[in-house]
Structure formats: structure tokens, C-alpha cells
Amino acid sequence: MEFLxxxxxxxxxxxxxxxxxxxxIRGLTGFGFGILLVPVLALAITPVEAVLALNIMAGLLALSEIRYVLREAERSALTIGALVLLATLPGFMLLDATPPAIARLLIALVALSAFVAVLLPRRGAHLPGRLTTGLTGISAGLLTGFAAMPGPPVVPYYVGRDIPRTTAKASMIGIFGVAAMAGIGSGAVVGVLQWRIVILGLALFPLVMLGNWLGSLAFGRVGDKAWRIFVGVVLAAAAGAALFKLL
Incomplete structure (x- = not known):
């Protein structure tokens, strides 16, 4: 039965x-929207539809938080965001050419990789070199196009360093907003952005605002250590759930 x-x-x-x-989770951690949502959505609708619907919702949400990002984000977010714009279209073209079953498996593995990356030893607060920053931006762009998940390279880049969680969260939100816009544009260029996907994303957006608001309230009540532990738990749960459903 068709519904919407x-x-x-x-x-x-x-x-x-x-x-x-x-x-x-996104309101609490600053990330996790795509990592958690796309693997589940891709089991109910096609991976391409899931990625595009996610990008529509994430793009609208990022626009609502632009002042917070400009005030708190690290300057490196500008460089990474620019590279995401360049690398998203090739990633989306790869997704469009990949059979849905294989795409679902790869998306689940991407979620797992984010958890593994966060387990690596934490680094100091110093800004990583140009090579690390560049690779982070390019890989985030490719993963934005393929899975609407710029998080696996971006989250360790910020959460793995000893910087204030407010700076880390704002930087990630800014990059993910750019990634969402790039994903929508790539879908339009490739010709797979359909009106029914746009309607789905718009219809779900009020739930995005509600959930993000509740998560933001919780963000102000937890300490740095608890927040970083929760980040790892979220990534592990997302990866485990995605792989379990596939198997």
C-alpha cells in the first residue's frame, strides 16, 4: 500500500x-546522523534513496545551526569542507553504479570503520598536518557521495584530539552541513534526485528538529569524558546493528 x-x-x-x-544522537554528539540512519533506511528503501533523503534532512538541519558553527568551529573545517565539495560527486557516481546488496554491505562496513578509528589513541590538541587534513577531506567527500557518511574520517580527526568538545562538535556540524549540500547537488547532477525523495526528506524533517533539540539539551549535561565514551558506544552500536541486519 502506497502511503507517501x-x-x-x-x-x-x-x-x-x-x-x-x-x-x-546527532544533537548530543554532533555526528552520527548518517552513520546511524543510512544503514537502517537502506534496508527499507534503496541505498540511493536513503542517502539522498538523509542529505536533504542534514542540509536543512545544518542551515539552522549556522551561527553556532561560525562561532565555535575550528578553521580546519573550512579546508575539509572545501575538499568534501570536490570529492562528493565521484563517490555518488560510485554508489549509483553499485548493486544495492553490495552497497548495503559497504555502508555497514563504513559504519564499523568509524568505531575502529575512534578506538585509536588520542592525540594532542595540535592541528594535524596538511596531508592528514587533505586525506580527511577527500575521504569524507567520497563517503558522503557513497554513503552519506562523512563521519568515519572526520570524527577521529576532531574527537581523537584533546580539544574542547564544543569546538569538535561545531567543526563536525559545519563539515557535515557542507557534505549534505554536496550530496544533494550530486544527486541532481547524476539525475536520481526524485521529487518523492525530496517529499520524504521534508516530511521527516520535523522529527529531525525534535530529536536534535532533545539531544542538544542532553549535550549540556554531560562531561567531556562521558561524551567521548558515548561517541564510541554510538559508533559501535551503529556498526553492530547494520552488520547484524545484513547477516
Whole structure:
């Protein structure tokens, strides 16, 4: 039975529940929206539809937080964001050419890689070199196009350093906002951005705002150590759930 823009009632229900939960985590951690939501959405709709719907919601959310990003983000976010813009389209073209079953498996593995990266020893507060920053931006762009997940390289870049969590969160939000816009543009260029996906993203956006607001309230009540531990738990849960559903 079709319910909204050609999607079934079951698909909409799964999308709504997953969106609310992922938005809460995003409000608390500054990331995790794509890592948590895309693997679940990609089991209810096609991976391409999941990535585009996610980018629409994430792009709108980032626009609502632009003042926070400009005030708190690290300057490195500008460099990484620019590289994300350049590398997103090739990643999306790869997704469009990949069979859905293989794409779902690769997306789950991307989520797992983010958890492994966060487990690496923490570094000092110093800014990484140009090579590390460049590779982070390019890989984040490719993963934005392929899985709407710029997080696996970006999260360790900021969370893995001894910098204030407010700086880390704002920097990640800024980059993920740029990534979302690049993902939407890539979908339009490739010709797979359909109106029904736009409608789905817009219909779910109020849940994104609600979940993100609740998560932001929780962000102000936890310490740095608890926040970093929660980041690792979220990544582990996302990767484990995605792999479990595939198997």
C-alpha cells in the first residue's frame, strides 16, 4: 500500500523511528546522523534513496545551526569542507553504479570503520598536518557521495584530539552541513534526485528538529569524558546493528 510519495506505510514508519533516534544522537554528539540512519533506511528503501533523503534532512538541519558553527568551529573545517565539495560527486557516481546488496554491505562496513578509528589513541590538541587534513577531506567527500557518511574520517580527526568538545562538535556540524549540500547537488547532477525523495526528506524533517533539540539539551549535561565514551558506544552500536541486519 502506497502511503507517501510512493513509499509504503511500513517504510515511512521505519524511517520515522530511525530518524528521531538518529537526530537525538546527532544533537548530543554532533555526528552520527548518517552513520546511524543510512544503514537502517537502506534496508527499507534503496541505498540511493536513503542517502539522498538523509542529505536533504542534514542540509536543512545544518542551515539552522549556522551561527553556532561560525562561532565555535575550528578553521580546519573550512579546508575539509572545501575538499568534501570536490570529492562528493565521484563517490555518488560510485554508489549509483553499485548493486544495492553490495552497497548495503559497504555502508555497514563504513559504519564499523568509524568505531575502529575512534578506538585509536588520542592525540594532542595540535592541528594535524596538511596531508592528514587533505586525506580527511577527500575521504569524507567520497563517503558522503557513497554513503552519506562523512563521519568515519572526520570524527577521529576532531574527537581523537584533546580539544574542547564544543569546538569538535561545531567543526563536525559545519563539515557535515557542507557534505549534505554536496550530496544533494550530486544527486541532481547524476539525475536520481526524485521529487518523492525530496517529499520524504521534508516530511521527516520535523522529527529531525525534535530529536536534535532533545539531544542538544542532553549535550549540556554531560562531561567531556562521558561524551567521548558515548561517541564510541554510538559508533559501535551503529556498526553492530547494520552488520547484524545484513547477516
Amino acid at each position: 510519495a510512493g513509499f509504503s506505510a511500513l517504510q515511512i514508519t521505519v524511517a520515522a523511528i530511525a530518524t528521531l533516534g538518529a537526530a537525538f
